[in-house]
Amino acid sequence: MIEFVSLGGAGEIGANCYYLNINGLGIILECGMHPQKTGLDSLPKFDLLDNRPTDYVLISHAHQDHLNALPFLIKKFPHLKIITTPQTRAVAELTLHNAISILKRQVNEKDFEIYTRDEVDLLIKSINYKSYNEKFILNSLTSAQVVEGEFFDAGHIIGSAGILLRFDNKKLFFTGDINLSAQSLLAGAKLPDEKIDILLTETTYGATDSSVINNWNIEVERFASSINKVINNGGSVLIPVFALGKLQEILAIIWLQMKKNKITSVDIFTGGIGNKINRIYDYNRYLVNRKEIDLVLSDIPQKNLFELDDVEQLFKFPCIVLASSGMIIESTNSFTLAKIWLHKKDSAIFTVGYMDPSTPGSKIANAKRGDKIQLTDRDSKTEVKCEIKNFRLSAHSKREELLELVSTLNPDKIVLIHGDNEAISWMGNSILKKFPTKKVFAAENFYKIIFD
Structure with a gap:
């Protein structure tokens, strides 16, 4: 039995x-x-x-x-x-x-x-x-x-x-x-x-519905093109990611697309436990069923998000920020940054994975410029001024x-x-x-x- x-x-x-x-x-x-x-x-x-x-x-x-x-x-x-x-x-x-x-x-x-x-x-x-x-x-x-x-x-x-x-x-x-x-x-x-x-x-x-999910390579091209558009307009891109798994995949996408000149080279901000997990990916790259075996994540030039004196530095020059959590859960780094990003008309928040309907991330993912959204019961309504775009990189x-x-x-x-x-x-x-x-x-x- x-x-x-x-x-x-x-x-x-x-x-x-x-x-x-x-x-x-x-x-x-x-x-x-x-x-x-x-x-x-x-x-x-x-x-x-x-x-x-x-x-x-x-x-x-x-x-x-x-x-x-x-x-x-x-x-x-x-x-x-x-x-x-x-x-x-x-x-x-x-x-x-x-x-x-x-x-x-x-x-x-x-x-x-x-x-x-x-x-x-x-x-x-x-x-x-x-x-x-x-x-x-x-x-x-x-x-x-x-x-x-x-x-x-x-x-x-x-x-x-x-x-x-x-x-x-x-x-x-x-x-x-x-x-x-x-x-x-x-x-x-x-x-x-x-x-x-x-x-x-x-x-x-x-x-x-899988008809709304592009082939991975096609979605990567759309992702790269969208990042470029924001960067070339002088804005910065916030990408909420999970420190384990999603950070490594998105960091690899961005760097590989930069090497192909499909994304303009700008500063990439990461930090925290995700960088330590990068080293586990690097150490095991010959031991698991891995693509891009020669790509060492820890060798990709990255700036430490946690060493910033002022968050406004992220908007002085165009940059890409990878911050956890992926669902923009309250009290996380991505939640704090998203509340700032929503007010930046030249910048963008790009989501790259599943959002639980009960999370602030879901509210952001389903919003567009001009909408007023309330992220939590403790927050007042905020007008969305930045671009919001969703990508299926699951x-x-x-x-x-x-x-x-x-x-x-x-x-x-x-x-x-x-x-x-x-x-x-x-x-x-x-x-x-x-x-x-x-x-x-x-x-x-x-x-x-x-x-x-």
């Missing part, structure tokens, strides 16, 4: 955490914090693990909504064994330390005990790492069940992995966040070359690619996760229309699904 329970991340882009009980062997997939919530509300529902077997935690990649609750889980269940890829382990060391200062600023709850730097150091040392396609065994003293695990490059960010579990002549594949198409640095996901019995798949772009698969994934892996049972209700509805209906004999489940948080 296989029991599946979503502790978070079902019907949402949130605190991804999924529990599997495979004949008494307990495996937790992911352990993320909800990026739009704070304190205890941001964590998966760990209490559901009480009185259930718990043996392993497998982490697909190091984004906040897949990783950052891990110290809280280990504090509650210190016996758990953690396994991920070596690249995710390296990034996790940076991001979990960085999260401590963010949590201290955001959270003031008596019952929410923030983990310490020493605890992060101990946790990182305890992580066992396995390379792509290196098989590993999962077993337990309390169960006779043995499971073989294997990581497959998911093409999403550095170290991201799909997770294949083999047991009792059955195969379960968890996509994590997956991108089947190439980006500028990462070459796209690799899939198991075998039939899958149970598929757990993300659905992030299930509600997005690290997730298009919905048709997810359907093709179903066709390739040919699972009998499919569980839909990591997407809003509209995305899951489209995916579920489309799968059943194309593959009417398959069983499709829309996971719900805190409810179990039983497989024979």
Whole structure:
């Protein structure tokens, strides 16, 4: 018997955490914090693990909504064994330390005990790492069940992995966040070359009409041309990015286009943890499925955004600013800068990825010059004076690619996760229309699904 329970991340882009009980062997997939919530509300529902077997935690990649609750889980269940890829382990060391200062600023709850730097150091040392396609065994003293695990490059960010579990002549594949198409640095996901019995798949772009998404190279050309237009008019461009993944891809695009003289050479401002993550991309460029292997991100000329004495210096001469967070969440650097940028008529804010509808980033992405927008309940309405333009440079698969994934892996049972209700509805209906004999489940948080 296989029991599946979503502790978070079902019907949402949130605190991804999924529990599997495979004949008494307990495996937790992911352990993320909800990026739009704070304190205890941001964590998966760990209490559901009480009185259930718990043996392993497998982490697909190091984004906040897949990783950052891990110290809280280990504090509650210190016996758990953690396994991920070596690249995710390296990034996790940076991001979990960085999260401590963010949590201290955001959270003031008596019952929410923030983990310490020493605890992060101990946790990182305890992580066992396995390379792509290196098989590993999962077993337990309390169960006779043995499971073989294997990581497959998911093409999403550095170290991201799909997770294949083999047991009792059955195969379960968890996509994590997956991108089947190439980006500028990462070459796209690799899939198991075998039939899958149970598929757990993300659905992030299930509600997005792919006809509005250009081919990557065409979108890069539109992106470069739009940057040039702003720069040549004397303006500066703010590009909100996630420090992990999106920063590296966009920085590579900008630099490669500058080298081709398709973007005018101007100062590029970055800073913070993203620059440290750049070095992990550089170190691993021969070890992952990577394009532009000779491109060293740390060698690209960059100015430190955090060394500016006055933000107005960014408008003295045209420049490009890459600032996190990607969704322009309140209290982040991109949020602070966006509030200034909105008043600059010659400048522009360019979005380059998914925006949760509840975020300030979504309000900006859906605005145009002359609109009046209110970023948060605490802000007054602001007239948009800068240019706003949106680009689809996604690290997730298009919905048709997810359907093709179903066709390739040919699972009998499919569980839909990591997407809003509209995305899951489209995916579920489309799968059943194309593959009417398959069983499709829309996971719900805190409810179990039983497989024979």
